[in-house]
Amino acid sequence: MPHNHKKQVAKFYYADTKLVNQAIQVATETQKKWDRTPLSERFKIWDKAADLMAGKYRAKLNAATMLGQAKTTIQAEIDSAAELIDFFRLNAYFLKEATKYQPISENPRVTKNSMRYRGIDGFIAAVSPFNFTAIGGNLAYTPALMGNAVLWKPSDTALLSNWVTFKICLEAGVPPGVVNFVPADGPVFGDAITASPNLAGINFTGSVPTFTRLWKQVGQNIGIYKNFPRLIGECGGKNYHFVHPSADVETVANGTIRSAFEFCGQKCSACSRMYVPESLWPAIKEKLLVKRAQLKIGDPTDYNSFTSAVIDDKAFKRISGYIEYAKKSSNLEIIGGGKYDDSTGYFIEPTIVQTKDPKDKIMTEEIFGPVLTVYVYPDNQIKQTLELIDTSTQFALTGAVFAQDEAFLRSALEDLKMTAGNFYINDKSTGSVVGQQPFGGARLSGTNDKAGGPHYALRWGNPQSIKETFVQLIDIDYPYMNQ
Numbered sequence: 326m327p328h329n330h331k332k333q334v335a336k337f338y339y340a341d342t343k344l345v346n347q348a349i350q351v352a353t354e355t356q357k358k359w360d361r362t363p364l365s366e367r368f369k370i371w372d373k374a375a376d377l378m379a380g381k382y383r384a385k386l387n388a389a390t391m392l393g394q395a396k397t398t399i400q401a402e403i404d405s406a407a408e409l410i411d412f413f414r415l416n417a418y419f420l421k422e423a424t425k426y427q428p429i430s431e432n433p434r435v436t437k438n439s440m441r442y443r444g445i446d447g448f449i450a451a452v453s454p455f456n457f458t459a460i461g462g463n464l465a466y467t468p469a470l471m472g473n474a475v476l477w478k479p480s481d482t483a484l485l486s487n488w489v490t491f492k493i494c495l496e497a498g499v500p501p502g503v504v505n506f507v508p509a510d511g512p513v514f515g516d517a518i519t520a521s522p523n524l525a526g527i528n529f530t531g532s533v534p535t536f537t538r539l540w541k542q543v544g545q546n547i548g549i550y551k552n553f554p555r556l557i558g559e560c561g562g563k564n565y566h567f568v569h570p571s572a573d574v575e576t577v578a579n580g581t582i583r584s585a586f587e588f589c590g591q592k593c594s595a596c597s598r599m600y601v602p603e604s605l606w607p608a609i610k611e612k613l614l615v616k617r618a619q620l621k622i623g624d625p626t627d628y629n630s631f632t633s634a635v636i637d638d639k640a641f642k643r644i645s646g647y648i649e650y651a652k653k654s655s656n657l658e659i660i661g662g663g664k665y666d667d668s669t670g671y672f673i674e675p676t677i678v679q680t681k682d683p684k685d686k687i688m689t690e691e692i693f694g695p696v697l698t699v700y701v702y703p704d705n706q707i708k709q710t711l712e713l714i715d716t717s718t719q720f721a722l723t724g725a726v727f728a729q730d731e732a733f734l735r736s737a738l739e740d741l742k743m744t745a746g747n748f749y750i751n752d753k754s755t756g757s758v759v760g761q762q763p764f765g766g767a768r769l770s771g772t773n774d775k776a777g778g779p780h781y782a783l784r785w786g787n788p789q790s791i792k793e794t795f796v797q798l799i800d801i802d803y804p805y806m807n808q
């Protein structure tokens with residue numbers, strides 16, 4: 326039954342503290358053995374998993390993502406087929422390349438230096454969000470590829486697709502105990518892992534408040550751990566589209582509609598605030614409104630649906646709360662959409678708001694839903710508007726600039742340097758591809774460790790330098806003293 330019909334698709338047993346602790350014990354014990362499995366063996370397993378995802382289980386994975394997370398066919402294919410497979414193949418490729426590096430041995434007959442790539446003794450907790458099946462797979466399996474053992478806590482609202490991913494990896498040959506699937510209430514899981522001396526790292530993607538809580542708990546417990554836990558957190562955004570007076574109007578309108586409303590704006594990279602010059606606003610407004618009105622919102626299993634329902638009642642309340650706020654505010658005007666209805670599912674119309682105040686909370690807080698707010702700026706205030714983009718929110722995840730003026734584009738790259746970890750020129754702020762646009766942002770958007778990039782797997786490594794000497798250590802003098 327599609328998610329938007331408000332029916333449970335599967336029932337899972339939720340782990341209590343005792344069970345989480347048992348999983349920690351299993352993982353910690355398994356890690357030692359798993360870390361001895363040669364990398365070449367692990368690469369074969371990852372390759373097999375990617376083959377299974379691309380072949381035998383492709384339809385099942387996509388169906389699970391559609392039914393469980395209300396993604397349309399195309400959005401499911403982008404996520405649980407393409408991106409998930411890319412993570413498995415490219416992380417293995419990047420790690421193969423990285424391990425080619427060996428330190429300098431000046432005279433290999435005297436001394437050989439080498440580096441081996443180990444996991445971290447203990448366990449890694451992978452805590453994943455609802456919105457991408459691929460992100461869950463990456464958070465859990467990239468540390469595992471590196472030789473770690475993992476407790477994977479899926480989101481309550483992505484259980485089905487995450488479970489299918491887990492089963493595929495078992496079939497591909499990831500030994501039991503290496504990745505442990507642990508559905509649990511968030512705080513129960515968070516409290517248990519941060520209280521364990523064996524916690525070696527947290528690989529988190531989700532909201533700022535959840536990551537902040539986990540970081541604080543680790544800080545409070547810092548004296549108890551065997552290792553300093555590694556903390557990776559990819560969090561929220563308030564992503565922008567900045568339109569220069571030289572921009573191509575068609576590109577702006579199409580890119581913005583896709584970025585703001587695909588998957589109901591429930592992408593961390595979705596465009597949520599837009600800055601348009603007065604001179605282009607009439608043309609852009611008209612195109613945005615026409616295109617918005619054409620979007621079909623319905624069942625994700627209907628091929629004609631552009632998007633479906635938002636993920637759950639909590640999201641529905643939060644997003645409709647912003648719409649109600651916009652209706653009441655004298656600074657804000659809803660110019661498109663604005664209706665919502667949860668009688669058959671958590672449906673919210675793609676909504677476009679115009680604001681007089683570029684610092685209104687609707688322009689600064691993450692909404693994570695299909696609400697786009699536009700601020701129309703005077704054409705002679707480009708610099709001031711760029712400054713506003715940089716300073717008005719605490720996030721720095723994605724941003725896009727639309728312009729045909731080359732000189733402006735080069736200066737915008739500098740003026741907006743710190744505003745986004747993923748910066749787009751004449752393209753929408755969403756849709757990063759593994760290996761092509763490594764993903765992540767700084768400031769409160771996260772630790773910017775760039776999932777899908779060449780260094781990500783190494784963040785989970787525990788390299789060991791080895792020096793072997795083949796000659797006798799003849800005395801205690803320094804070498805130059807014998808010359």
Ligand SMILES: NC(=O)c1ccc[n+]([C@@H]2O[C@H](COP(=O)([O-])OP(=O)(O)OC[C@H]3O[C@@H](n4cnc5c(N)ncnc54)[C@H](O)[C@@H]3O)[C@@H](O)[C@H]2O)c1
Binds near residue numbers: 453481513531535
């Ligand atoms: N930057 C990125 O790469 C990226 C990608 C996807 C999503 N996101 C962000 O994720 C958020 C949406 O996802 P969400 O609603 O699933 O986020 P969330 O923070 O509500 O949940 C994320 C995960 O944390 C778990 N959790 C909740 N409380 C916990 C606790 N006390 N201890 C341990 N785990 C706990 C949840 O059950 C879930 O598995 C948005 O803010 C979005 O921007 C960021």
Ligand SMILES: N[C@@H](CCC=O)C(=O)O
Binds near residue numbers: 456591594756764
């Ligand atoms: N790769 C995705 C990441 C979105 C996060 O939720 C994108 O850029 O659209």
